[in-house]
Amino acid sequence: MLDIADELNRWLEEGRAFAVATVVAVSGSAPRGPGAALAVDADGTAIGSVSGGCVEGAVYDLCVQALADGQVVRERFGYSDEDAFAVGLTCGGVLDILVTPVPADAxxxxxxxxxxxxxxxxxxxxxxxxxxxxxxxxxxxxxxxxxxxxxxxxxxxxxxxxxxxxxxxxxxxxxxxxxxxxxxxxxxxxxxxxxxxxxxxPPPRMLVFGAIDFATALVRVGKFLSYHVTVCDARPVFATRARFPDADDIVVDWPHRYLRRTRTDDRTVVCVLTHDAKFDLPLLETALRLPAAYIGAMGSRRTHQDRDRRLREVGLTEAELTRLHSPIGLDLGARTPEETALSIAAEIVAARHGGTGLPLSDSQIPIHHDRTDLPSGEGGRAPSATPAPACRPRTASRPRSG
Structure with a gap:
């Protein structure tokens, strides 16, 4: 529902009655995840999407019915051989959808x-x-x-x-x-x-250190992935708006000094492209001790080995060094700055969702999965252990196939 907040907020301000259908659970392969929403107002205007087209018509009808009778309903849409192209998801997934009417006087x-x-x-x-x-x-x-x-x-x-x-x-x-x-x-x-x-x-942060040509391409990819992108370099001649027109922020400062004073959290991405020991060693020493979703550093394998040795000498632990993706990016055979930026972005996405980086044709795990869906040992880095619930939950759901 919040993924269409701009439009729904406007409808509320205009006093419109509407019903909103929200994906609240997904199993198997499905085109959209939990939180995806479709809303219909009293005039029949629709915004948003819950499935990329598979079940939009049926969900639209549920919204119209909810507006008429004022009832909240939860429906399940799943694949069925008999009705695959009518209401079922031909991709084989199952969607649980909550439909909520929001009358003008609710x-x-x-x-x-x-x-x-x-x-x-x-x-x-x-x-x-x-x-x-x-x-x-x-x-x-x-x-x-x-x-x-x-x-x-x-x-x-x-x-x-x-x-x-x-x-x-x-x-x-x-x-x-x-x-x-x-x-x-x-x-x-x-x-x-x-x-x-x-x-x-708010959008997660991507911190790009090193104002080089590879950074220019990575900034564009970062914005495409909806990051708030900051470029930082100690050299004012390179860290300019003319060179990085797509960046949200451009900072002229020593990288490690800026990183110590800026905000990072568990969604922050840190990309070290400085490729210069006097910049990247103090920067990585700082970064690997801060919360971040991904920390990657550019350099050859020889550079990585030397960097690893030096970081150990300044006291970084094995657990801290394991967080470092170096050399940065997936092996795509990249050559150009744009191709390299793509390989870095691919590794960031894989690290975020526990992807393997393998071609889908060579993988046997579900196409749409969470880290917890992966067999032990697969995926980017090992996910944090999740304690078992103290109580065994009961589940109930009403299937719908057409």
Whole structure:
């Protein structure tokens, strides 16, 4: 829903009634992930998409029906041999979709307004909605900010609201969209509710160090991937707007000094293209001790070996050095700056999602997968271990194939 925040926020401001269908769960191969949304207003105008075309017509009809009867519904769309080209997903996946009417006079409009307005402004916000549970709670929502303030309520249960806000804040801080199970009293045991949390956060940062021709191409690719891109170099003659017109920020400073004073988090990407020991050694010593999703450094294998030795000498641990992608990028046979930028971007995406970097024709794992879907030992770097839940969740869903 928050992926179409600009348009939905405008509809709210104009007082339009609408219904919104949101993908809340995906299994198998599907063209769009959780959070993808399609909305229909009272005039039949549609915005957004939930499947890239596979089930848009059927979901559109569900939205029209929800506007007419005011009922929140959850539907499952999946592949079926008999009806594959009508409603089923011919790619073989399964989508669970929550359809929520938002009439012009709905009490919940204030909750949606807070979430949509914040997302439209580029602020961090999460929308938590009940997607499994008693009919009277289905679709109930909380809009949650990073500071813990929130709008909305889940059926007059303060303990439940506080527990959901706490879990939602954790997911928002990590920029994650996912579901979790919880009991109506707010405890994690014997869960009888499933809550879908949709996070909208500012664009992640890409920090490119070294104002060289390869950096020019990488900046363009970074913007294409929706990063907020900063170029930093100590040499003012090279770090110019004329050379990097697509960069969001251009900083003239020693790279390690800038990195120490700027903000990084678990989504930040650090690309070290300086290719000069006096810049990249102090920079990497700093970077490998900061939170970041990806840290890569350009250089030959010989340069990497020398760099690795020097970093060990200044006290970096094996665990810290394991975070370094060097030489930077995937083996695509790249030669030009543009090809090299593509190889770097491909490795960043693989590291983010646990991709193997293999041709899909040579891989046996699902095309659309999370890190947790991978067999042990596959994917970019080993994901963090996730503790098993203290209580075994119950699941329920109503299938729909056509």
């Amino acid at each position: 009490p919940g409009r204030k909750t949606f307004r807070m979430a949509l307005a914040a997302a439209a402004r580029g602020e961090a916000v999460a929308l938590a909605r009940v997607v499994r549970g008693p009919a009277e709670l289905l679709g109930r929502a909380l809009a949650v900010r990073q500071d813990g303030s929130y709008e909305g309520e889940l059926g007059g249960r303060p303990d439940l609201d506080r527990a959901v806000v706490g879990e939602t804040r954790s997911l928002l801080n990590a920029g994650r969209t996912r579901t979790f199970d919880i009991a109506r009293d707010g405890s994690p045991c014997e869960p009888d509710l499933t809550v879908f949390v949709e996070s909208s956060v």
